[in-house]
Amino acid sequence: DIQMTQSPSTLSASVGDRVTITCRASQSISTWLAWYQQKPGKAPKLLIYQASILESGVPSRFSGSGSGTEFILTISTLQPDDFATYYCHQCSGFSQTFGPGTRVEMK
Amino acid sequence: EVQLVESGGALVHPGGSLRLSCTASGLTFSSYAMTWVRQAPGKGLEWVSGISGNGGSTYYADSVKGRFIISRDNPKSTVFLQMNSLSAEDTAVYYCAKCTKVITNTASFDYWGQGALVTVSS
Numbered sequence: 001d002i003q004m005t006q007s008p009s010t011l012s013a014s015v016g017d018r019v020t021i022t023c024r025a026s027q028s029i030s031t032w033l034a035w036y037q038q039k040p041g042k043a044p045k046l047l048i049y050q051a052s053i054l055e056s057g058v059p060s061r062f063s064g065s066g067s068g069t070e071f072i073l074t075i076s077t078l079q080p081d082d083f084a085t086y087y088c089h090q091c092s093g094f095s096q097t098f099g100p101g102t103r104v105e106m107k
Numbered sequence: 108e109v110q111l112v113e114s115g116g117a118l119v120h121p122g123g124s125l126r127l128s129c130t131a132s133g134l135t136f137s138s139y140a141m142t143w144v145r146q147a148p149g150k151g152l153e154w155v156s157g158i159s160g161n162g163g164s165t166y167y168a169d170s171v172k173g174r175f176i177i178s179r180d181n182p183k184s185t186v187f188l189q190m191n192s193l194s195a196e197d198t199a200v201y202y203c204a205k206c207t208k209v210i211t212n213t214a215s216f217d218y219w220g221q222g223a224l225v226t227v228s229s
Binding site for chain 1 (some may be wrong): 142153211220
């Protein structure tokens with residue numbers, strides 16, 4: 001199975017900061033990578049799919065890049081609503097896996 | 108608007124069984140694969156199982172293979188997760204989610220239900 005890692009596990013930031021989260025796959029997944037945002041007690045929300053395509057309705061301050069085994073989620077200017085946990089998800093095959101998550105907390 | 112509503116979450120004894128249901132509205136149900144994802148208390152997301160749009164292909168995580176069965180009833184726009192031989196490690200909130208394609212591979216999950224809590228305890 002493909003294993004996913006994320007770094008950092010926790011990130012302390014302030015409103016207005018530029019934030020980057022890295023996700024790595026144990027083998028190449030091309031661009032079959034999605035990013036989700038989850039807030040406590042809520043279902044995850046799709047932000048980015050196919051590594052870099054912004055889901056409809058998601059603010060343009062979110063962007064994704066990468067291919068193969070290394071991917072990055074960037075929040076260009078952190079807003080109060082963005083404090084949450086972010087998960088990457090590889091969907092390259094019939095067995096899928098999520099990264100362990102990155103919690104973005106207020107500094 | 109697409110909506111997914113799960114039901115069937117409960118407290119069950121170790122070794123017991125439970126069936127979760129997820130009913131969808133606002134979409135042509137058979138055109139999309141569906142999936143189940145779980146989240147243990149305080150933990151991350153774990154993909155559990157997926158099923159193609161016509162129900163002909165099913166996939167499972169190693170942790171549930173041989174114990175869980177995913178199925179769907181397209182006329183009723185409902186996907187099911189039959190869970191057998193449950194243990195404490197299966198305690199989690201179970202989310203159903205709509206895949207972006209009729210097949211599960213290369214599909215992300217664009218709509219999610221509110222989650223159903225399954226607690227396995229004696």
